Amino acid sequence: xxxxxxxxxxxxxxxxxxxxxxxxxxxxxxxxxxxxxxxxxxxxxxxxxxxxxxxxxxxxxxxxxxxxxxxxxxxxxxxxxxxxxxxxxxxxxxxxxxxxxxxxxxxxxxxxxxxxxxxxxxxxxxxxxxxxxxxxxxxxxxxxxxxxxxxxxxxxxxxxxxxxxxxxxxxxxxxxxxxxxxxxxxxxxxxxxxxxxxxxxxxxxxxxxxxxxxxxxx
Amino acid sequence: xxxxxxxxxxxxxxxxxxxxxxxxxxxxxxxxxxxxxxxxxxxxxxxxxxxxxxxxxxxxxxxxxxxxxxxxxxxxxxxxxxxxxxxxxxxxxxxxxxxxxxxxxxxxxxxxxxxxxxxxxxxxxxxxxxxxxxxxxxx
Numbered sequence: 519x520x521x522x523x524x525x526x527x528x529x530x531x532x533x534x535x536x537x538x539x540x541x542x543x544x545x546x547x548x549x550x551x552x553x554x555x556x557x558x559x560x561x562x563x564x565x566x567x568x569x570x571x572x573x574x575x576x577x578x579x580x581x582x583x584x585x586x587x588x589x590x591x592x593x594x595x596x597x598x599x600x601x602x603x604x605x606x607x608x609x610x611x612x613x614x615x616x617x618x619x620x621x622x623x624x625x626x627x628x629x630x631x632x633x634x635x636x637x638x639x640x641x642x643x644x645x646x647x648x649x650x651x652x653x654x655x656x657x658x659x660x661x662x663x664x665x666x667x668x669x670x671x672x673x674x675x676x677x678x679x680x681x682x683x684x685x686x687x688x689x690x691x692x693x694x695x696x697x698x699x700x701x702x703x704x705x706x707x708x709x710x711x712x713x714x715x716x717x718x719x720x721x722x723x724x725x726x727x728x729x730x731x732x733x734x735x736x
Numbered sequence: 737x738x739x740x741x742x743x744x745x746x747x748x749x750x751x752x753x754x755x756x757x758x759x760x761x762x763x764x765x766x767x768x769x770x771x772x773x774x775x776x777x778x779x780x781x782x783x784x785x786x787x788x789x790x791x792x793x794x795x796x797x798x799x800x801x802x803x804x805x806x807x808x809x810x811x812x813x814x815x816x817x818x819x820x821x822x823x824x825x826x827x828x829x830x831x832x833x834x835x836x837x838x839x840x841x842x843x844x845x846x847x848x849x850x851x852x853x854x855x856x857x858x859x860x861x862x863x864x865x866x867x868x869x870x871x872x873x874x875x
Contacts, residue, residue, distance in 0.1 A: 571813055573839045595789055595817040599840070607843050621791060629820050 524570035525591035581608035684708030742788035743809035749774035788818040
């Protein structure tokens, strides 16, 4: 695979290092000369000095034959432009953007970049798993379709305890995939009645996550 | 017309005053409150601290009722991102973006953004002046 890594900061550096170790062809594009030299010393002649948001730079970097362009600069707006120019001008098959502001995930998707990684979200997810009840914890975000696998544990206070799933009025883009009750999985039907202590694993979209929380906990 | 301007540099401040004097309702956004000093004491419009690449800030600024949006910060990429948010997400009818880099201007103009490149305009005007034809300046 030929990967172009835009941004030679810590993330770009370690990403490039891993990719090289896995045997891929990598080019790092970095604006600051000093940083370029540091990376070159450690990883060899795989750095190009330049601003990856400029089409001329992406062109020189061989974006037309790249399998993927990963934009990992520290600024979301730069990563957006890099990915858009790579996809629209150079027809890069895959463009992945790092985002810092979790809200940008939806914005980037609306602007045509649907592969984004938000370190903030990942850490939030880890933190939320440490929180007590009443939390809808995101377990996994699927790469396509904006689907999230979420988990919550019902207690007596939850208004849905004792009710059948068909009565919940779940939105169309949300489904309860499995319940874990007494350590046993239950694949529910509409008749299944929810009980206190049930660990609910649901599939939902990021837009519907809040509605699901309200239904299960409000 | 209700216009939101992102960036209170020299151009942003001048644009804001021109529009306000022309009778439009103007809101200027900047991430640095000192930038608003450029507007002058009798600027009749409003200012707000914040970055227009944040949808929460844009909503607070009233983007949903804005008739026009101009992105004139120093950063091409910030301008590009904010303009796309204004145009494609909030469907603001008139969106104008300043992009210094001629190649990026080209790419985004092809994608449907209305763009102004001071680099391109400036070079043309200077060339006119150097070669002897009268240089065009806006009133």
